[in-house]
Amino acid sequence: MKYTGIDLHSNNAVVAVIDDQDRVLYCKRLANDLSSIVAVLAPFREDLQGVVVESTYNWYWLVDGLMAAGFVVHLANTAAIKQYEGLKYAGDERDAVFLAHIFRLGLLPEGYIYPPQERGLRDLARKRMQLVQQSTLNTLSIENILARQLNLHLNADQVRHLDSAAVTALALPLHIETALAANLAVLRTLQAQIRAIESVLHREVKLRPEGSVRLADVVRLCGVRVVILIR
Incomplete structure (x- = not known):
């Protein structure tokens, strides 16, 4: 052998x-x-x-x-x-x-060797996880800038709701404001892509007819809250 x-x-x-x-x-x-x-x-x-x-x-x-x-x-x-x-x-x-x-x-x-036809959805869930991590990094960067410059402490939800007018009203030094605006622009893009991916996952992740939960488990492990539907 x-x-x-x-x-x-x-x-x-x-x-x-x-x-x-x-x-x-x-x-x-x-x-x-x-x-x-x-x-x-x-x-x-x-x-x-x-x-x-x-x-x-x-x-x-x-x-x-x-x-x-x-x-x-x-x-x-x-x-x-x-x-x-x-x-x-x-x-x-x-x-x-x-x-x-x-x-x-x-x-x-x-x-487990996933069948090729299922890997795309699993990899999409992994991509969401990657984008969420990058979103968190940009959120933390903004929080750090505001704490360092103004002793201003915002939570993640408050950071995500910052707009151009709010940033201008902070009266930050020009270079600091430019850095913060860059983080915000990236954060908005990431959030939009995360929502788009989640829409696909919510729509397409389902239990197999035989009741296997492998694919659903993978999506849950990647941090996605999904509604699992049985065909």
């Missing part, structure tokens, strides 16, 4: 194949080219128990491509793998071998 681990990076991937005795049969760094990776794994296909790919920011193309080529793919939950750090070797080549090794041992913590 054979086991494959792939340590995926931005423009390359280290592919390792081991046997059931942990002997390394193949280990090489390849360019991020699906056809090249499939060609390397093809000779091992008959005995290959599965291919482990790291859950990195760019895994979609590789996992989808390998599955389309007929390989059984497992997505490694890299956060959970930290519990095995004491066993892990240093270096990308050894990392790829390590992924194959813990898969062989049945110790691989796996991530």
